[in-house]
Amino acid sequence: MPKDTVVGQSTKRREDRRFTTGKGRYTDDIVLRNQTYAAFARSEVAHGVIKGIDTSAAEAMPGVLAIFTGDDFVEVGGNPAGWLIHSRDGTPMTEPKRPVLAHGKVRHVGDAYAAVIAETPEQARDAAEALVADIEELPAIVNMAQAVADADTRVHDEVPSNVCFDWGWVEDNRAAVDEAIRGAPHVTTLELVNNRLSPNPMEPRCSIGDYDTGTGDYTLYTTSQNPHLTRLLISAFVMGIPEHKLRVVAPDVGGGFGSKIYHYGEEALVLAASKKLGRPVKWTSSRSEAFLTDAHGRDHVTKIELATEKDGRFIAVRTETMANLGAYLSNFATATPTFLHGTLMAGNYTVPNVYVNVKGVFTNTAPVDAYRGAGRPEATFSLERVIDKCARELGIDPIEIRRKNYIKPDQFPYTTPVALEYDTGNYDAVMDRLEEMADLSGFEARRAESEKAGKLRGLGIASYIEACGIAPSNLVGVLGGRVGLYDAATVRVNPTGNVQVMVGAHSHGQGHETTFPQIVADRLGIDPANIEIVHGDTARIPFGMGTYGSRSLAVCGSAVVKATEKVIAKAKLIAAHMMEAPDGQVDFEDGVFALQGTNKNVPWGEVALKAYIPHDFPLERIEPGLEETAFYDPANFTYPAGAYACEVEVDPQTGKVDVVSFAAADDFGNVINPQIVEGQVHGGLAQGIGQALLEHAVYDENGQFLSASYMDYCMPRADDLPMYRVDHSAATACTHNPLGVKGCGEAGAIGSPPAVVNAVIDALHRAGKTGVTHLDMPLSPARVWSALHES
């Protein structure tokens, strides 16, 4: 197969056959012999002291096999935070233990305090409902400002004022930023809320614990984006099961968007219960439980100031944010509002002074952690909204003010004041592409048409940059990360020449089974159909860190390249031996090993076979077999960037906003499978538009979650969204990974919310509502109507 015929092609996904015919294998599809079922009793109040749990009625119910409460897990460890944050004064964050089951107190609605194991799911649920818990309700801490202001009302007794950390980035910038803002000719200030979201992968979480009483081995089947990380957390922190005695299998996973990165208590419970009963134990989340317990996203309250010259050149950015952490620290909860957020606050711009302050605040709500974009949407929204407001105040076109401040191509590599080094990019070229594809010059005519139909049309522009391909382990370590963020791949060539590739990344919709073979086929010159990907099983794959942060291709794909190159290097030794030639004189191209300067050659298949039939091998130089493993630790983050244009129509009668056009120009570097990349952008845009217009996880003052069902939480549906125009042709290849790729999974969700909100504000201004400088998401009809009709 000639080189460059597979990479860059929209190869159809091989996964689809099983998914379109109902033959996928998700965790809940697995039925093990003698399987039992778990159901959880969950707190109905947001905050309370557990005075006692009466299990007697439940114990007597049909089919009940065991009941667990927090008392059963007092001796085991806690689910840790993966990132240690230090406050501005140098003190480390406070880390309250997160138990498997609530003990002593319940801290959010849905907090599990007991579990029942029974013969059937129905019996387990019936018995869980028959548990009688005596919970003395305490005042709920929901609003972050109140949580911080009241030093005595605490989610965790050891955390005064409910502040986990008070982080400054970069603290050394603070005085210079303050000074720059004081002396600036113009300062634009904006206070905004980044609305709380529920991730809502369509597959609810599910876990099956299976303890083998003969061998003492545990197997956990679970809905995870990163089975090795889950194993490590359970083994080293939560339960103390030796890693070699625990196998974690994540079969087909039905979406994640961050929420399936983390280890949850239910996973520990089914393992413990399986050991106690000697039978497999399965728990499947209902959608209601998913709303109450899957880690939420966003939920920032931010004040941002942008200081500029009169001509719009940026001088300084300063932000103060309160980030909701919920009731317990989820695994990446402390990294998301800090290093994944503050480090992006320079955006795509040359802004010499930037300072970010973030307080992480505990509340009696579900834990909050990384959700598609994870910190970068929050940074982008704050910055792109304040830039839009600034442009209006100064009377500068929104594209012009961005172009005026863009980092130019000759400035790369570019180190920002918030300590990232962008390797490459061409933001003007991306904006050129956007202007063309979105037909921005035709906007005025379209606006006039909308006006004739009684609609207010607006245009919103936003740029974004994100740091993906997380992450260089040395940098992560310096910043407080407690894990390495490399990834791993093993390329195993079978004697007949076909190939298995075991990877640490785990697809939950990204199409790795199609894309990764394209990379390998390109290098080996064999048909991708002869390459199989193995993932999602700690017993079969090398230790990898999984799929999140748009990292799979940039990090794990690079490991695949490295392992493939090692295979080729060894195969060349074998080929040289076969051709009775010295090492170093064999070229490999399109599946053929050729001896330089001769017409001698051997094909791939013969070399593969020879590796396993080494009758005449010089064993002191060449081992039998053809299988190599590589770990790849990135040299830097990757920096996808883009420019988005959104056109909305607002119905002045109802306040309803329709997105009538959305164009996304992205720079993802090199692209392996364009169709899959475009699909990732589409999905990200839908989630970003959903955040901007529809979605909101709402808690009332008592900590009751008001929008915890699909009848209350407005998921984007087919008739809420337009066809999108997407383009990734204005690309600059990443300079530091072997594929030149940057990552595309989160972009759409990062760039679209400010584009939508900017468009609605634009529509309101064109309708004469120039006093409306901001509206908080979601831009519901009620909010927009009120803005239009209130003076």
Added chain:
Amino acid sequence: MTVNGKPVTRDVEARRLLVDYLRQDVGLTGTHVGCDTSQCGACVVHVNGMAIKACTMLAVEAEGAEVLTIEGLAEPDGTLHPLQEAFNAHHGLQCGFCTAGMIMSAASLLEANPAPTESEVRHHLEGNICRCTGYHNIVKAVMAASGQDVAALAAE
């Protein structure tokens, strides 16, 4: 009842939902459960030719009915239904979890309306939630499966 053309008989509790009957009693796990309020559409199957949400029907209500699930949509010789082909060709699925319901729902649309417009497709699929695709490629796939040229749609 018959499921995908084969007679199936089981004794079930009165409260057994059709979706649980299909998944747990009959072992057809291609039909999924994505919510508990009849909103997401992951469980759509055909009962006597009509698309229904199998989480909203008791198994006993389907006694004697003809039920078609995603596993029975392709021809017996393995030839895929045009929707199954089109979802692959147009990348109408990512994680695959909503796909069975989405295809079964779209199949009922195409039976009633062989050449739906984009707006008709979107309206018909309003009861099927997909979190991955942003619907763009699902709409394309459904229109392509109905034999329409979606090239212009793609250029929008």
